[in-house]
Amino acid sequence: MTGPEYGDTWVYESIVGALPGIDLRESEAVALQFVVFEVGIVLLAFLYDLWTAALAGTAAVAVAAAGSVAMRRLGTGTRKLGAPEPYRRLLFGSSIEVxxxxxxxxxxxxxxxVFDPQESALPLLSSLFGPEPPVLVVYLTLLVLWDLCYRIGTSWWAAVVSLWRGWRYDFDAETARGYRRLDAMNVLFAVGQAVLLPxxxxxxxxxxxxxxxxxxVTVVSGAAMVLTRPN
Incomplete structure (x- = not known):
């Protein structure tokens, strides 16, 4: 069975799908992502005694892993619904999420x-890693934060494009329900990011x-769900 055409997928899906000799199921890919990052976090926390920071890192990795699940299901679900080409092109082909x-x-x-060290007596990085953060810790932190930013950017773009889809197109009842389920999944992922707030x-x-x-994301996706009604 052939996979989706590149340009009809998220950049994340394209990268994973292009890896030679690797064909992982969703659960395997997400588990691998979580384990690799979490092992790095625990190892560095042990080496540098940064267990408080490790808790925040674990929360970020968990949100990123949840984002991977959401991205895969949003992508697969959209393609299965036979989305209109302009919608697919805008959602996937534009790579605006990147x-x-x-x-x-x-x-x-x-x-x-820059901003936090200038404005705060105790910047966030210093409170987590001390006045002289270890290089490896900063490297892994930025890698996790990029992963998180990519998932969050994708969630926001999916919400915006779904709102346009709801305004622009009419669907039969079954297809409309499918799109509303995808929008609800995006809302669920957004709400899950609340674990970062503490x-x-x-x-x-x-x-x-x-x-x-x-x-x-909750408001925009909710509006998209309201607009996505059967014709």
Whole structure:
């Protein structure tokens, strides 16, 4: 059986699908992703005695893994529903989710390394890793944060495009139900990101950003569900 055409998938799906000799089921791929990151977090926490930071890292890895599940199911579900070509092209082919992820990641790095140290007596990185964060810890942290930003960017883009889909197209009852289920899954993933909020209570900018994203995706996807009615 042939897989989906590249350009009709998320960038994440294209990369995983292009790996030679590797054909993992969804559960296997997500489990591997979680285990690899979590082993790195636990190992570095042990080496540098950073167990408090490890808890935050585990939450971030768990959200990223949940995002991988959501992305795969949103992608597979959209293709199975035989989505209109303009919708598929906008959702997948534009790769806008990568652009949003890059923008979010740059903003996050700027906040962590420039804004927060200038504005806070105890910056977030210092509170987690100490005044001189180990290089390997920072490297893994940025890798996890990029993974997280990519999933969050994808969730936001899926919500925006689903709103346009609901306004632009009419579907039969079964197809409309399928799209509403996908929108509900995106909302579920967004709400799941609330596990990050307890770690950001002393970081008003990040708290507002993550909380605002959760609310925005919920509202936009909810509106898409309302608009996606059978013809």
């Amino acid at each position: 652009v949003l992820a890059v923008l979010a990641f740059i903003a996050l790095v700027t906040h962590l390394f 770690f950001l209570l002393d970081q008003p900018v990040l708290l507002l950003a993550v909380g605002g994203h959760i609310v925005a």
